Amino acid sequence: MDHAPSHSSQSEPMSTALLTDQYELTMLQGALESGTADRPAVFEVFARQLPPGRRYGVVAGIGRLLDALESFVFDDPALAFLTSRGIVDDATAGWLAKYRFGGDVWGYAEGDCYFPGSPVLVVKGTFAEAAILETLVLSVLNHDSAIASAAARMVSAAGGRPIIEMGSRRTHEMAAVAAARAAYIAGFTTTSNLEAGRLYGVPTAGTAAHSFTLLHDNERHAFQSQLATLGAGTTLLVDTYDVERAVRVAVELAGPALGAVRIDSGDLTVMARRVRALLDSLGAEETRIVVTGDLDEYSIAALAAAPVDGYGVGTSLVTGSGAPTAGLVYKLVARGDSADPGAPMRSVAKRSAEKQGRGGRKSVVRHIDAHGVAQAEIVTTGESSPGPHDRTPLVPLVREGAVIGREPLATARARHVQALGELPPTALQLSRGDPAIPTEFVDTHLSP
Template identity: 75%
Template sequence: METSTALLTDQYELTMLQAALRAGTAERRAVFEVFARSLPAGRRYGVVAGTGRLLDAIADFRFGTDELDFLTGNGIVDEPTAKWLSSYRFTGDVYGYPEGECYFPNSPILSVEGTFAEAVLLETVALSILNYDSAIASAASRMAVAAGNRPLIEMGSRRTHERAAVSAARAAHIAGFATTSNLAAGRAYGVPTGGTAAHAFTMLHDSERHAFEAQLASLGDATTLLVDTYDVERAVKTAVELAGPALGAVRIDSGDLGDLARRVRAQLDALGARETRIIVTGDLDEHGIAALAAAPVDGYGVGTSLVTGSGAPTASLVYKLVARADRPGPDAPLRPVAKRSTGKPTIGGRKRALRRLDVHGVACAEVVTVGEPAPGVRDRLLQVPLVRGGEIVGREPLTAARARHRAVVAELPPQARQLSRGEPALPTEIVADGPQGA
């Protein structure tokens, strides 16, 4: 696949660029902001993910010969525009919520500042990355809340686009999943990988016993044997006969998972395999996980519902111009701009944001200020520098995002961690001239 991300772009970004270049408005300074008008129905918080990938995409956003030949050959841009694109490199500033941070309606999770020309071009790729990854992380976080201390295994690659699958594994790991089945995510991002065998492996062999023997010989007794290909009880019996009490785990992928887990736990215990864990998989979502809280389950594998955002496959983030200068040049003052489209109005002006905590350290409001905020002692500023003067400064290890997410969710009020449909867990207060004192 191509390295450049420059054509992961809607055509109108380029036609706008061309028209603005011709009109002399392309070099006006501009501020674009990414935010969600609302959370998906019933969700109590959203989770930012994809920022690290976006920084890579910005670094790779270059128009080489291949890209330019396509654009000019198809009459999409004229020669002066192609020439401008040939030296394109984002030279502005980006700041935003770091990965793993939670967000609420109107949280300014990303701000892109530069000339209109350089900033408008990033709209599509920024939204694609943040919308998908944040949708997955937002769903994953709810599953992690439901799972409590039991590990979650991401195994949804097969149910989404093959490249989206890699990003989904990354986003899920940020939001609390322990491991992924996706090897490319292991290589690209260091997400821990796992996996043992499918039903096909059992059916390949002349008997389930033969299959289990083959797996144990190759992967050792600590492996996980899949026990629901034919008859669960018989399979568990065979598994313990072959591996003894050292058997790592059994996996159940179908049927009434809670009932089966109880039966299998009793059977394993009776056979002396008290340390053998029970992993359940099969069309689980956060509600299915929560329903198994009282069952003797040691880990959950989640596929379809994770990679499709559990009912909310996009975060519905938008990228809107909120301020721009009246003339070209770095010194021209910015003025707020806003559209008035029915149902889709925007709030003009560059925003900052902070999370307000109460005296107990519990988050109580998302405060979005038009202009610079005056944070109180318990307010936490939410935006961090990501790109400064075109230089990427916001890279961090995935472990940092993962730790941040755990801390941020713990800081939210208890109702944030309810799975039932509800209102956003924090009110978003939009303040035109700095926040009220905390």
């Protein structure tokens, strides 16, 4: 289903301008004072390294960021807040009142993979208009890419078995919506979150919790009620009391057409085998087994040989399975010597010992061999020269302030399958190791 902008159902989209850090605006005020605010500038988003144990990252959040960028306007309430607190002076408030991003943005398309140093996003504009986007860009991309990266590992570990995202109760209410979207891009099949379904068209699913069974006088009554409401194809939760007894009652009531049973506790490998044998003995060979309960990519991989047909993942997914941020940074890499659009561009970079940057606007080529396997991420400050099988991950997203890079969520989902499929087989290993492909930096000349 096509992606719908997050503000599509609102006549007055909420301003995103204050979803930022104060220092973005104090820098702006200082630049306006010094006369440097209008200097041309290029910012890049990249990760210095991947989280420990990760061999690739997955880009997610681009669509959400484009929506947020269109709503990044300083309306009257925002300006009143800023001036009443003395955060900006009147001159800066006047500048902000007219602010609309008018620059260009390129980025890795959603679902694609990235590696240390990959220029995931490139923002070109004046210093003032580009610098104040830093916090918004990073908050969206760091969260969504962390979730998608964890989700991709879980999907790989599942080996084709479907996974439902069910982490809404374990994170902030709006983060839950973004997490469901990111997980779907990375291959999760459904979400329990209805707002993600409404906003983004992510397929939704859900049946009942233990409280529904406990509400009724007995398990039989609870199952009867659920079957009467949702039909025999539903999923019955069978571990509230005694699993074996619950499975027998479930099949007795629903017959062999029972859709699935869910196990949420205990040794899931052992329980799945016992339940599978029992279902088969009762003639319910087609009834599926779904397991939930603090799963992550490692426990999913451990269940590979068990007769499990699907998984439900919550806490580990919405917390990035140990890496809740992608570690992306937003850095100035080039700027003009003056506000003149024709002024020469100067390469700039941070030189501190442990956080050295690489100056100059980058281009990138993913080198792919004749067999379709990625060999390296080649990042250069000059014009790139793709080989016959190579591809360039950066795509245009915004041109002169106008969003041009929106796409259906299904496109991002399909892209992820393709991007993961071109990585070497070692990329899918859950053990610690180096990035799936190396990043090679080639310094040539600055391309403004």
